[in-house]
Amino acid sequence: MTVHLVPWDTSRNLLSLTDELYEAAGTLDCVSKGDLVAVKLHVGELGNPYYVQPFFVHRLVQKISEAGGKPFLTDSNTYYLARRHDAVDHFQTAMANGFGFCQFISADGLRSESGRPVKTKGILKEIEVSGAIAEADAMIVVSHDKGHALTGFGGAIKNMGMGCTTRAGKLRQHRTVGLKIDEGKCVGCGLCRKVCEMSLPEIVGNKAKNVSKECMRCPVCMEACPKGAIKLLKKNNLGKALASASYGVLSTFGKNKVSFVSFAENITQFCDCVPGPGRVVMNDIGIFASDSPVSVDAAFLQRADYKIFDEAYDVDSWTEVRELKELGIPGELKPKIEEI
Template identity: 50%
Template sequence: MQDAHSVFLAPWKQGANMMNDARTLYEHAGLFDVVQPGDKVAVKLHVGELGNPNYVRPFFLKQIVDEVKARGGKPFLTDTCTYYPLLRNNAVDHMETAVANGFGFAPFMVADGLTSENGITVESPDPLLPDVEVAGALHQADAMIVVSHLKGHPLGGFGGAIKNLGMGGVTKKSKLDQHRLLDLVIDQEACQGCGTCVDACWFNLPRIEDGCAVIDSPWCMRCPICSTACPEGAITLQNREKLPQGLAVAAKAVLNTFAPDKVAYVNFAMDISTVCDCAPSPGEIMSQNVGVFASTSALSIDAAGLASIDYQKLNSLHSQDCHGQVRKMAELQTPGSLEPKVITV
């Protein structure tokens, strides 16, 4: 098992066989040291929303699954139901999406159940979130390999290993709890009562009363759709820095259900888009492919990934501080470093 301050990088090489380079990377990083014979190994991924082409290529996941099997482990691909109502909102649609996107080569288990009913409440590592419901299948797994696509995110600034665990490793309840760390504010003087927000909302939650928008439902997830759609700029999301912090708190709660030496990470800094893989429409590709990172620390691997891209562009685009996640992880005394040692293989 490698030191948590170290991050290994297989740089992107035009014309190279990146699967061979990835295999070498995993050997140097000791990625599969987390696997013991008989272990039920969760390979945590994001299968991508149907129509979005930027998720991690399935053949890279098959390579990881095959190596887990070679070590005597019992791997299964896994993710959780989304809160928003697209094609990963329930286990049936999610599993069909996984197959459509090329992940039918291994068992795929929706970790929080058919409609996100399978969650286990664990003690929160920070008062920012009163409790965290960890997806049942992750809680029960013996080991975990977290495979993430490095990209931008409208609320978190960016998505990597921390977001993959913090938002992707919990139930819908805890997803909502994290989003509602933000405050939604409506400027009643600016609002014209046009109803654009009503039409835009996936949940049909806004309403118009006395010529002004009202959004007061406890089920509002504070997504940016209504604020982005408003032609008057009357709807704003405030205290945005709290969501990245919540991601870190939830991620640490998920990790606390595993022994320290039973989790490893791979981040693919390829097809780096300005927005996430959660919507059918892909975002702008913002940089050249960097390569593949591997580590035993969520903190270190995300810090190294941010250092390899123009995170200032994401900060500006999303009105966010991308380093909010990693700083909070460091504050939670997560093993790793904000300035990891990157070793090129």
């Protein structure tokens, strides 16, 4: 299975080269006349300078329309309290970040009330797929490859597994990670509670307690603890959960109705989900295209110095890719990469 790649060379017209990329990869083959086509992207958290540049998405929208499809931009609202937490803020952020050229629809409704429970495989048995995703006829997943503190990196599988599910689905995935507070080290300073946007850890008897079922296992409290009393356990479970969720998302589409385009440039320490994504940690690679989420993410990992992420976050960046292949989604862990 071949993954096609436009190397990131700004001495060439990269926008024009995407036309050749989509033709070679068959990116638009998933679109039939009259299809409602979800362009699944991440519009970037407000203030984050690194996300897929809107003019690339605009060109893709044009190509979908030329193929007879009815494109709309979409993403699900966030679980955490950011500027994309509800449909109104999400829309305004999309407009501010340059995505006003096409209809933007929050995939899971106004307050994440719109979802379809879907049976899946792997570490999860069920996942809540966002309504607009489940109802779309076809989907093109447009991703920005970058680091992620819990999964090593975020690419097509994370964009689909986390980004195509409701808040309930996001929490279900994150809760596969464990959290432990060592009371022998904890001094009850309360800093963990101060940095948590939901103020979930409680200080009881001069010790931190976190028994809330709303905790999404983000690393903020762990990183803030001055005594190292808080640890996240089994972090690789989130990669497995992303694969389970992605399997469920793909099950809502017919055969050959989903394509993947991934931009590996401005590859930062952290996700597009935060205003401060950290440093750019490796050289730009290019634009990948494939009809397989397994292959497109594996191609990135082949070309990237992914051990930077593994060592920084103590995870295995390959987990989500291997897991999705094991669940039966076609793709190659060592795909042939053909440059445009």
